[in-house]
Structures are given as structure tokens and as C-alpha cells.
Amino acid sequence: MFALSSFDSTQIISKECSQIEVPLQGTCRRIECFPGKIYYQNACVPLLNSASNLRYGMYVGMDVTLKQPLFNRDVLNLIEMWTHTKIANILRIDQWKIQFENSTFLNWKSCNTKATFFSISSRVTFYLHSTLGNRLDVEVGLTKFTKSVYQTTLSDFYAVIQTYQSPKLEPVIENHDDVGACRRFSAVYNTTSMHFKLALINNLLVCKLVTLTHDEFVVESMDRIRLVPSNRLLSFQHFRVSDDGNYQTCIENIKSDFVEENSYIQNPLPAVTGICTIISIVCLFLTFGTYCLFESLRTVPGVNSMYLMATLFFLQLLVLTRNYYIIAPTVPRILLFALTHYMVLCVFFWLMTCSYHMFCVFVKQSISVSMTDRRRTLSNYCIYSFGMPLLIIVGNVCFFLIASSGQEFGYGRQNTLTDDKTAYIVTFITPLSVICLTNSFYFITTAYKIKSTPKVKGLDQSRLHFVVCLKLFFLTGLTWGFQIIDSFLELSVLSYIVAVSNGLQGFFLFMSYVCNTRVWRMYKELWESSMKWFPTGSSHLS
Structure with missing residues (x-):
């Protein structure tokens, strides 16, 4: 901040970028949005604020604390009903209009275990045939649902539920019988809904995106990349692969990474x-x-x-x-x-x-x-x-x-x-x-x-x-x-x-x-x- 040489190294950073660009690492990078959205007035907004045939999915972890002990199988059943109700409230439509294609709730304890605390992993996908209005508000609400704290009642039992974005559940589901875990699963098969692309609910759905250059990341697996040179890991909840094969993440992720890398590592x-x-x-x-x-x-x-x-x-x-x-x-x-x-x-x-x-x-x-x-x-x-x-x-x-x-x-x-x-x-x-x-x-x-x-x-x-x-x-x-x-x-x-x-x-x-x-x-x-x-x-x- 106090060195004259810092002016020489930041002249490029001060370069004036257009309204649809953001300065990063000395260059102007184009601001992009999730498919179906455009960048308008410093935000990513849907091309059509009202739309039908929408399909969403989420991977959510839930830490459930009860005042009195319940059986694991009963808690999973109550959590499934609570989750479906919360989604309907956020969508502002009747629950029967939502087609829950897949609802999986899993806990590592035995189904007959009785306790007051449960750590639950879930996967929920649902399809909306009817028209949904105020898409931006709904998607922001769904994103907040995946990382919030709720005080509620589960069938007259007081509970505190903390939600967070969790890893993919498929590898766990395949092996749950071998480790004695308890799972609740329900599904509705609809060949019509499968024609529509699934949108994963996380920050990528609503944030401003930037495309990473090839020298800024290394692919660790299909669900994880590592930013270079900070070695910061991003899970599948924090990056997406576009149709043309480019890797994208929220601007906030890459900006904070540059600040950390420039200040403390180099x-x-x-x-x-x-x-x-x-x-x-x-x-x-x-x-x-x-x-x-x-x-x-x-x-x-x-x-x-x-x-x-x-x-x-x-x-x-x-x-x-x-x-x-x-x-x-x-x-x-x-x-x-x-x-x-x-x-x-x-x-x-x-x-x-x-x-x-x-x-x-x-x-x-x-x-x-x-x-x-x-x-x-x-x-x-x-x-x-x-x-x-x-x-x-x-x-x-x-x-x-x-x-x-x-x-x-x-x-x-x-x-x-x-x-x-x-x-x-x-x-x-x-x-x-x-x-x-x-x-x-x-x-x-x-x-x-x-x-x-x-x-x-x-x-x-x-x-x-x-x-x-x-x-x-x-x-x-x-x-x-x-x-x-x-x-x-x-x-x-x-x-x-x-x-x-x-x-x-x-x-x-x-x-x-x-x-x-x-x-x-x-x-x-x-x-x-x-x-x-x-x-x-x-x-x-x-």
C-alpha cells in the first residue's frame, strides 16, 4: 500500500472494464450467468421470470437436534415431510403440484437407534409442470434453504435443524447396507420430466459467474477441482462445467482466492x-x-x-x-x-x-x-x-x-x-x-x-x-x-x-x-x- 512500486504493478488492475466485465488478475473477465439467465443491473436474472417444466435437485446435509429422543427411522420420515413442506412454501404452491422424483434421506445410525441428535444426508429432486412465477426469488429462497438454521416442530417434537450443502449421496447410497446405515427412499418415475435438464440448487444458480482459465485450476475428480497456486479445493457445489467444457465458479470464490493467494502465499x-x-x-x-x-x-x-x-x-x-x-x-x-x-x-x-x-x-x-x-x-x-x-x-x-x-x-x-x-x-x-x-x-x-x-x-x-x-x-x-x-x-x-x-x-x-x-x-x-x-x-x- 505504501510502496511506489505498487503503482506500477496495479496499473493493469485499474484498467477500466465494461459493465459486463470484472477486473481479475490484471485482466477484464466477462461476467456470465447460469443457463437461462442474463446479466442485468449487476445481477443474474432469468430470461423468463415465469416458466413451467422446471426441474431442480439438491444435496443437503441436516444436523437435527431434538429435545427428546426418537427412533432414527421416525426422524427420517419426519424430516422428509418437513423438507417437502419447506420446498412447497418456498415455491408458494400446493405440495401436490410438486412431483418429487427422488427423495433420499440417510443416517449412519441403525434405524432402531434412539437419540436426540442426528446427522442426515439427503438428495431431493423435483419437477414442476405448472407455471412458476418470480423465479429469481424462488431460486434465491431454495439456495438459502440449503444453508440455514430452523427452529421447528416435527410432529409436536421441538427440533433445531441446521442445513448445509453436502457431497453427492450416490456413492454412500450404494454401500449403506454394508455399514448398517438407515435410509428412507421414495421415488416417482416420470419419463416426461426426464427430458428437462436438472438444475442443481446452490450458489451457482443465482450468483455472477466467471470462466476459469486453464492455468488457474487442476481437475482432481469429476466432483472436485483445485485452484492454482493457492491449492484451495472447490467441490461440485462451487463450480460447474458449461456445455462447451469450460469450468465456471462464482466471482466471489475466485476473488477471495486471489486476495488470499496474493497476500499470503506468493x-x-x-x-x-x-x-x-x-x-x-x-x-x-x-x-x-x-x-x-x-x-x-x-x-x-x-x-x-x-x-x-x-x-x-x-x-x-x-x-x-x-x-x-x-x-x-x-x-x-x-x-x-x-x-x-x-x-x-x-x-x-x-x-x-x-x-x-x-x-x-x-x-x-x-x-x-x-x-x-x-x-x-x-x-x-x-x-x-x-x-x-x-x-x-x-x-x-x-x-x-x-x-x-x-x-x-x-x-x-x-x-x-x-x-x-x-x-x-x-x-x-x-x-x-x-x-x-x-x-x-x-x-x-x-x-x-x-x-x-x-x-x-x-x-x-x-x-x-x-x-x-x-x-x-x-x-x-x-x-x-x-x-x-x-x-x-x-x-x-x-x-x-x-x-x-x-x-x-x-x-x-x-x-x-x-x-x-x-x-x-x-x-x-x-x-x-x-x-x-x-x-x-x-x-x-x-
């Missing part, structure tokens, strides 16, 4: 960054909580540090979830990238505010200690540290809107902080460079002033704050300086050093602000005072 850097960021977020939470707990820490430098912790916390939270930006809808994606840009700028400016305050205390000696002036100072710091990043973001958005005649916002077209390399240099690299140089000037000047000034009792606390801020600058500020250098380079060892140092900024803050004698003493006093409220009594026998 390049381990995101995984390293993620681990460090999680540690940092936890440490930031603990540090911020410590400052909230002890009022004596909430001086002007302390409050400045709290704002820095808060902005860094939200920034790292956004960075941690940025891999999902690319699959987010357009408007949320634009807002998330803009918010990430805003938060990283806020972190820079609060770093600058912390060093500027120390500069004012020791060099300009212009900071008053009165409560009114303290509030005015903090208000000015907030206006500056939150306002300047906002001006930069607004300026960037306005520039792109004007340059593109209202078509682009400067965010969201690429998986980078901004959509344009020049804008990235102007709105990120330049402010970061200026702030690093300014902070260096503030700290060098302040350090020289402290060294040349005799020790004054009233400045002891300020000297302590300066030492902490100096640690803060070296541990967090300088790491962003390395980020400037790394942004001009390809992936290297420095990239991992920057990822660890920037990712662990919250940990560095925790070590600087919490892991010291003063704070530990505060916690010790708090513990001792709390124990007075909960005295430990003692008793003895005589």
Missing part, C-alpha cells in the same frame, strides 16, 4: 505486517487505557500522546483489513481508502505536534500552565493535527474530480493509498518528509537548549516528557523515514524491516509510556488502595 510480507499490527493494536489499547486510568498522566504532552495512540490505533485497524477493500462495493471502497489516507496523515501531524510542544516548553517557553490556556492549547493542537490532513484529503479529491470531470475521486480504483503515483508523492511522501525534517529540527534544538540550561526544579517533569518524546521520535518517527526510502525500492530486506518497525509502533509506545518505574508505581498504589476495599479475612480453628 508474498509473506502481508502476513508479517499483520502479525506485528495485531500486537501493536493490543499494546495501543493497553497504553491508552493506562492514560485513561491515571489522571496525573493526562498533562498536555500526555493528551497529545493519547491522540497519537488513538489515530495510530484506527490506522492500523484499517491497514489490517485493507485486503478486503478490493472486494468492497465502490462507495465503501473509496471511503475506506480515503479514511486510511486521512488517518496516516493524522499520525504524522500528531507526531509533529508532540515534538512542537516540547520545543515550545524548552525553547520558546510559551506554554502556560493555567487550565484555560491548557484547554486552548489542546484545542489548537486538535484543529491543526486533524484539520491539516483533512485539507490534504479534500484537496486531493477536488483535484481528481476536476481533472476527471466528476468521474474519479482519487481513491478506490487501485489497491494503493491513492490512485495516482504523483498524488501519492504530493499528499503522502512530501508531508511525511517535511514532518520528519521538522521533527528533527525541533528535537535537536530542544536537546541543545536542555543541555545548555541549568537544572530547574519546575522543569523536571517537562524534561521527563522530552525524554519520552525523544524515544517516541526514534522508535516511531524515524521508522516512517525508512518508509520513504523503501517506497522508492522494490521488495527487499528493508521492506521487512520497515514492516516490523512500523507494524510494532504500538508496542514501542507501550514500552516507552507504560513500561517504566513511574507507571508501575502508579499501578502498585492502585492495587494496594483497591485491596483496602476488599480486605482478606482470616479464620482459624481452636
Whole structure:
């Protein structure tokens, strides 16, 4: 996200695709639909919303939990009736109008077993001769039925039924007698319905499809393929073979696979960054909580540090979830990238505010200690540290809107902080460079002033704050300086050093602000005072 080289690698991804295409792996791929549907208004809809002679099939697993035990054979009978009723309710027609060609329900327990929990596999196919209206709603409802949780009654017995898409049942049915399983089977043979193609009920029936290229998958069997190079397996419920022999899957399946493969398998850097960021977020939470707990820490430098912790916390939270930006809808994606840009700028400016305050205390000696002036100072710091990043973001958005005649916002077209390399240099690299140089000037000047000034009792606390801020600058500020250098380079060892140092900024803050004698003493006093409220009594026998 922060490397200039990422703009070169994502220029193809930002290629404008037509309304019937989706960008995947640097190319525009045509959006396709299940046979009998067309792509219209960002969805796959039936060519004919009302149709007759429809034939559907489903493989559904069911976990059934009862309040009181029943025989296995009775449960299978009840589940069959419940399933037929649910299908009729979804179709919104009388059950007698549905021709259930095949209904098979199987459980691995003996038919005479009595229990309260049953794991059932099923295969149901049915045919509709009469006209069915609202096909899209019906097919969405049938798909949801295969992966839902129901609280119902089975012949006056309360039950919880969880459904899920299961493997094909034919191999199991052939061997069920050999393993002592219990099966309920019913069938109606109709030569007329066999002329119509069977549509399997799963996500493929209603989702937007994309055709896989030959180098993106390996056929493991007739019912399973493996995506390359992630080795992710897709069952027959998640891919289909078209009439011309092409393999298709839902766009969501292939998009999530590319995100996973690009982020964690080909390049381990995101995984390293993620681990460090999680540690940092936890440490930031603990540090911020410590400052909230002890009022004596909430001086002007302390409050400045709290704002820095808060902005860094939200920034790292956004960075941690940025891999999902690319699959987010357009408007949320634009807002998330803009918010990430805003938060990283806020972190820079609060770093600058912390060093500027120390500069004012020791060099300009212009900071008053009165409560009114303290509030005015903090208000000015907030206006500056939150306002300047906002001006930069607004300026960037306005520039792109004007340059593109209202078509682009400067965010969201690429998986980078901004959509344009020049804008990235102007709105990120330049402010970061200026702030690093300014902070260096503030700290060098302040350090020289402290060294040349005799020790004054009233400045002891300020000297302590300066030492902490100096640690803060070296541990967090300088790491962003390395980020400037790394942004001009390809992936290297420095990239991992920057990822660890920037990712662990919250940990560095925790070590600087919490892991010291003063704070530990505060916690010790708090513990001792709390124990007075909960005295430990003692008793003895005589």
C-alpha cells in the first residue's frame, strides 16, 4: 500500500472494464450467468421470470437436534415431510403440484437407534409442470434453504435443524447396507420430466459467474477441482462445467482466492505486517487505557500522546483489513481508502505536534500552565493535527474530480493509498518528509537548549516528557523515514524491516509510556488502595 512500486504493478488492475466485465488478475473477465439467465443491473436474472417444466435437485446435509429422543427411522420420515413442506412454501404452491422424483434421506445410525441428535444426508429432486412465477426469488429462497438454521416442530417434537450443502449421496447410497446405515427412499418415475435438464440448487444458480482459465485450476475428480497456486479445493457445489467444457465458479470464490493467494502465499510480507499490527493494536489499547486510568498522566504532552495512540490505533485497524477493500462495493471502497489516507496523515501531524510542544516548553517557553490556556492549547493542537490532513484529503479529491470531470475521486480504483503515483508523492511522501525534517529540527534544538540550561526544579517533569518524546521520535518517527526510502525500492530486506518497525509502533509506545518505574508505581498504589476495599479475612480453628 505504501510502496511506489505498487503503482506500477496495479496499473493493469485499474484498467477500466465494461459493465459486463470484472477486473481479475490484471485482466477484464466477462461476467456470465447460469443457463437461462442474463446479466442485468449487476445481477443474474432469468430470461423468463415465469416458466413451467422446471426441474431442480439438491444435496443437503441436516444436523437435527431434538429435545427428546426418537427412533432414527421416525426422524427420517419426519424430516422428509418437513423438507417437502419447506420446498412447497418456498415455491408458494400446493405440495401436490410438486412431483418429487427422488427423495433420499440417510443416517449412519441403525434405524432402531434412539437419540436426540442426528446427522442426515439427503438428495431431493423435483419437477414442476405448472407455471412458476418470480423465479429469481424462488431460486434465491431454495439456495438459502440449503444453508440455514430452523427452529421447528416435527410432529409436536421441538427440533433445531441446521442445513448445509453436502457431497453427492450416490456413492454412500450404494454401500449403506454394508455399514448398517438407515435410509428412507421414495421415488416417482416420470419419463416426461426426464427430458428437462436438472438444475442443481446452490450458489451457482443465482450468483455472477466467471470462466476459469486453464492455468488457474487442476481437475482432481469429476466432483472436485483445485485452484492454482493457492491449492484451495472447490467441490461440485462451487463450480460447474458449461456445455462447451469450460469450468465456471462464482466471482466471489475466485476473488477471495486471489486476495488470499496474493497476500499470503506468493508474498509473506502481508502476513508479517499483520502479525506485528495485531500486537501493536493490543499494546495501543493497553497504553491508552493506562492514560485513561491515571489522571496525573493526562498533562498536555500526555493528551497529545493519547491522540497519537488513538489515530495510530484506527490506522492500523484499517491497514489490517485493507485486503478486503478490493472486494468492497465502490462507495465503501473509496471511503475506506480515503479514511486510511486521512488517518496516516493524522499520525504524522500528531507526531509533529508532540515534538512542537516540547520545543515550545524548552525553547520558546510559551506554554502556560493555567487550565484555560491548557484547554486552548489542546484545542489548537486538535484543529491543526486533524484539520491539516483533512485539507490534504479534500484537496486531493477536488483535484481528481476536476481533472476527471466528476468521474474519479482519487481513491478506490487501485489497491494503493491513492490512485495516482504523483498524488501519492504530493499528499503522502512530501508531508511525511517535511514532518520528519521538522521533527528533527525541533528535537535537536530542544536537546541543545536542555543541555545548555541549568537544572530547574519546575522543569523536571517537562524534561521527563522530552525524554519520552525523544524515544517516541526514534522508535516511531524515524521508522516512517525508512518508509520513504523503501517506497522508492522494490521488495527487499528493508521492506521487512520497515514492516516490523512500523507494524510494532504500538508496542514501542507501550514500552516507552507504560513500561517504566513511574507507571508501575502508579499501578502498585492502585492495587494496594483497591485491596483496602476488599480486605482478606482470616479464620482459624481452636
